[in-house]
Amino acid sequence: MDRIPVIVPWLGAEEAEAASNAIASGWIAQGPRVAAFERAFARAVGGLHAVALSSCTAALHLAMVAVGVRPGDEVVVPSLSFIATANAVRYVGATPVFADVDGRTGNLSAETVQPLLTEATKVVLVVHQGGVPAPLDEIRALCEPLGIVVLEDAACAVGSTYDGRPVGDASELAVFSFHPRKLLTTGEGGMLLTTRLEWAERARRLREHGMSVSAAARHASGSVVLEEYVETGWNYRMTDVQAAVGLVQLGKLGELVSRRRELAGRYRQRLAEVDGLQVVTDPPWGTTNYQSFWVVLPEGFPVGRNELLQRLLDEGVSARRGIMAAHLEPAYADVAHGPLPETERLTRRSLILPLFHQLTEAQQDHVVDVLVRAANGSG
Numbered sequence: 001m002d003r004i005p006v007i008v009p010w011l012g013a014e015e016a017e018a019a020s021n022a023i024a025s026g027w028i029a030q031g032p033r034v035a036a037f038e039r040a041f042a043r044a045v046g047g048l049h050a051v052a053l054s055s056c057t058a059a060l061h062l063a064m065v066a067v068g069v070r071p072g073d074e075v076v077v078p079s080l081s082f083i084a085t086a087n088a089v090r091y092v093g094a095t096p097v098f099a100d101v102d103g104r105t106g107n108l109s110a111e112t113v114q115p116l117l118t119e120a121t122k123v124v125l126v127v128h129q130g131g132v133p134a135p136l137d138e139i140r141a142l143c144e145p146l147g148i149v150v151l152e153d154a155a156c157a158v159g160s161t162y163d164g165r166p167v168g169d170a171s172e173l174a175v176f177s178f179h180p181r182k183l184l185t186t187g188e189g190g191m192l193l194t195t196r197l198e199w200a201e202r203a204r205r206l207r208e209h210g211m212s213v214s215a216a217a218r219h220a221s222g223s224v225v226l227e228e229y230v231e232t233g234w235n236y237r238m239t240d241v242q243a244a245v246g247l248v249q250l251g252k253l254g255e256l257v258s259r260r261r262e263l264a265g266r267y268r269q270r271l272a273e274v275d276g277l278q279v280v281t282d283p284p285w286g287t288t289n290y291q292s293f294w295v296v297l298p299e300g301f302p303v304g305r306n307e308l309l310q311r312l313l314d315e316g317v318s319a320r321r322g323i324m325a326a327h328l329e330p331a332y333a334d335v336a337h338g339p340l341p342e343t344e345r346l347t348r349r350s351l352i353l354p355l356f357h358q359l360t361e362a363q364q365d366h367v368v369d370v371l372v373r374a375a376n377g378s379g
């Protein structure tokens, strides 16, 4: 058996054709397909304004700028996240304040956030980790009276739901990733969703060097348009080739999510025989897209986490360590923080198992077998 990857995108002839059509059109930079992808994404997810960007990291950065986060401001953020989450806080010179997570969901909760709020808190950056929706209502209830913006890092959460609606629906500010490690991919890419027109307009301008009129609008105009550079921006544009792929992928989102949930259900059922193993599941307030299927090894598991990763690899299975913790990385060694016990337990004891659209049941059974044998103390 070939090695089972931890994730592979689900791409086919339709995406190839869409990309090819974009190239044949002669317009390959940000143009009509990016605009169409933005409209389609906003329709699918329920956002008011969607701004396509070169990555979710770029979207996080522009979200911080749009809110007006500055040096001296504090942003409460889970340490338990991909490094890009905390980095975005630093891009604008603000201070990341690491909050612990709920050990069952891997996400922030009102309980972990509340003690960290100060006069200087400008944003609470809520991550829907691995696709598991975070408890937004209780966090918003804390933040809204204090004028603190809740920014959703929904990098992993396209197709997840909160309270019966897609994550990002009617969100004041949410960002998504289309990296191949996520559910829906454009190679690289991101999206910023917001209900605030002024934030969307600012993000549109900032992704094009702070230009007063987009290149596409200038091109489409019948008269000469002289652009102006209103403020310092960046080049954070998505290309039309990427957007063409994204439009096709968006049409497959329902299928992508239902197949993940079916396979995840199968994992959960089969892994129930491993004593004490914690397995990712839906929280009471929503559903996960199972972008990442993580398990947490209990105390006393016969094999260490890293040793188990090696065993899986030896048996032809690519798994990954669980979500990283930024406060344990050298880049954040200078950030003071309180105790983060659940973050540390999850990052040290968890691993991510293969889960992707094309995973077969035979492959999945093999992954489970390796885990069950390890749990039983047999090689």
Ligand SMILES: *Cc1c(COP(=O)(O)O)cnc(C)c1O
Pocket: 055, 056, 057, 058, 081, 082, 084, 085, 127, 129, 153, 155, 156, 176, 177, 178, 179, 189, 190
């Ligand atoms: C992947 C990821 C990002 C970064 O997304 P890119 O599109 O690769 O920039 C940010 N936050 C979280 C939680 C992620 O998982």
